[in-house]
Amino acid sequence: MTALPPPPEGTRLALIEAGFLLFGQQSFAATSTRQLAAHANANIGSIAYHFGGKEGLRQACAEEFARRLGTVPAVAASSAHLSKAEARVQLRAIFSGFVSFLFGGPMAETMLPFMLRELTEDGPGVDILYSRIVGPTHVRLCALWAAATGQAAETDQVRLRVFSLIGQAFYFRVGAPIVMRRMAWSAIGSSEAALIAQTLLGNLDAMLDALERS
């Protein structure tokens, strides 16, 4: 078993936290090393010392993001011998947890905006996120979907269906500024997140029902 990297501490950690916050809020390009150092109560030179430069800090943020996500209790590892009903229950639970993670999870505040930026800027975080988190998790979700519907897991159809499921939740996060206007919400707190989750779980049931009937 390979040793996991140790969590960062001290100035190094403070700079990474500043990176999550500022890169996420303002984008990578718009954030200056002076701002980063100020938020971390460090000096400008410390960025070069610890990470080699601004780009190195970005990389370190992406790796720390993946490291922390890796410590979250993963979705059920095995779904080979689940009944349809059991698989549906698990899917609902995972999906519901995903919505909570997006809108209220402990990492949602700063780390998630950072990763959303990496995605839209096609930064180095995308590779790390996909290979360590999204890829493996998507495979497991496809297996669960297959167990819940009786379809074969590794088909384009199932993969796309699972992405469409994730996308519904994801949009409410990325498109939050738009959604909030239309819903006349001033923020998306726990009660708004509950409404969203309710809508999306309804969709999940509708999709599963439709596939079971056919």
Next chain:
Amino acid sequence: MTALPPPPEGTRLALIEAGFLLFGQQSFAATSTRQLAAHANANIGSIAYHFGGKEGLRQACAEEFARRLGTVPAVAASSAHLSKAEARVQLRAIFSGFVSFLFGGPMAETMLPFMLRELTEDGPGVDILYSRIVGPTHVRLCALWAAATGQAAETDQVRLRVFSLIGQAFYFRVGAPIVMRRMAWSAIGSSEAALIAQTLLGNLDAMLDALERS
């Protein structure tokens, strides 16, 4: 009837096109006025002359985006007296058109990345996009949804359901780097877009069926 603003021409147009391309690809902050001028085959001073500065060019890009979207044949204006079946047909057509727009439309190449950036950077384009395009269109979609399901249109439930529908398509665009890896696609062309549309139209039917049965 208020006169519509005339389409921009010449250097002004060239700068706006450069803005779509570069702001969309690199973000607003990462794009320099020199780059913009070079892509437009203009000089640096022309940005100040035509738009007052870099921020003014961004605003002009957002306005031009909305102006062009406004020339696209709008979704059916009236849906008051549609049967459930007719409303479903219209919803399917609009939704299918939305997927085509996202992945193959003439504006998809440069203007859409620009607006996605505006969304994640919460730029001035969001206001313009919402008030002129998204807001009115969402209202009409809710009316169609209501006609197709028998629900009342202007409820939180219907509004969120319609957003969840849009979000499915939207995700495939924003999360394209992720999706392409998992699907082993090198690009999302028309055949991949057709697969996505097929998946999402299946979801739409499943949702409508579920609501009709209840």
Next chain:
DNA sequence: GTCTATAAACAGATAGAC
């Protein structure tokens, strides 16, 4: 390992010739 001073490049805005 921390911090400061400085260098070299680059930014956006502007004044003014044409």
Next chain:
DNA sequence: GTCTATCTGTTTATAGAC
């Protein structure tokens, strides 16, 4: 309307004291 030269400020990276 177009283009150039320049001003002023800021950027990242680095060298070197502590």
